[in-house]
Amino acid sequence: MKRLSRASILVLAVLISGPLFIGACAGPKGPTQAELAAIETERRRSAQEDSVRAAEEATRLAAQAEEQRVREEEDRRRRDAEEAQRRAVEEARRMAMLSSIYFDYDESELRADQMAALNENARKLREYQPEDNVLVEGHCDERGTVEYNLALGERRASAVKSFLTDGGVAETRLETISYGEERPASMGHDENAWSKNRRAEIKRK
Template identity: 55%
Template structure:
C-alpha cells in the first residue's frame, strides 16, 4: 500500500515537473479576480500568469531554494523523497462548500511554510470553486479557501507580507465539466510563486 502511494506521488511529481517546463502565455485575459493584500485592500486585476514548480533561477524549487549541497528542492541529498514529494504539491483540494483544510494538505503546507520562512519569497494563494452556486457566492468561497491556507501558513510562522490572497471563484476551472470529478478538481487553492 505504501509503495503504491509512493508510485502515485512520484508520477504526480513527474507530471508537475513536465507541466512546469511547458511555456505558458496568456494574452487578453479579461477574467476578474479579487486580490487581498496584507493591508486589507482589494482591487480587480489579473495575475501575470507566471508558472510555478521551478525556481526563477533554475534551481528547481518553488521559491528558488536548494539543498545544503546545492541539490534542487525536488530531491537529492538536501531533501528526503517524501519532503520533495510534499513540496511538489501546490494545489490543495476542498470538500463541497467547505473551506476546511484536509490533513494531507497540512502536511504539504508545513514543508512550504519552512521553505517560505527560509527564502522570504512571496506567493499568491489562488482560491477556486466549482461551477455550482452564484458567481458572488463562489468568489467569497474561493476567498475563504485561500484565507484558510493563508491562516495555516501564518500559524506556521510565514509573514503576512509574503502571502497574497486571490479569489477566482468559478472563473478559472482546472477541469471543464458538470460532473463530480470536474467539480472535485475545481474546488482548490493553488499556491503560485510571485
C-alpha cells in the same frame, strides 16, 4: 756695435711679453647671443615634445583603464544576469513543487488529508527565497452563483494563508485573491472534475 743698457733690455722684454700675456689671459670666447637663442629654442622644443609625449601616454593609459572598466562592468552584468536566471529557474521549479490544497464541497475548512501538503508548503516558503511574496488563490467548482463562489474562494485562500502564517511564513509575504469558478483546473462537469477545482493554489507574485 753699441751695447744696450740693462734698462733698455728690460723695456724691450716688457714690450714683447705684454701682448702674449694679455692674449693668454683673455681665454676662449663664450657663446654668442644667436647661439644662446638657438639653445633656448631647442630646450623649449624638447620640453614641448616631452609634454606632448606625456599627454599622449596619459591618454593611452586612460583609454586602457576605461576599456578595463567596461570589460569588468560587462562581466559583472553577465554574472548578475546568469545568477538572476539561475535563481528564477530555481524559484519557478520550487514554486511548481508547491502543492495545491483541496476542499470539500461548499467548505473552506482545511481537511485533515491536506495537512501534510500544507506543512510542506510552509517549510518550502520559509526556506527558499524568504524575501519573495506569494499569492494564495482561492478556486471553486462551477456550482453556485458567481458572487457566492467568489466569496467562498476568498475564504479558502484566507484559510490557507492563516495556516502558513501560523507555520512561520511572514504574513507580509502573503496575499489572497479569489477567482471563484473562473479558472477551473479541470473542464469536466462531474465530481471527478469538481474535486480538482475546489482548491487553493500558492503562486509567486
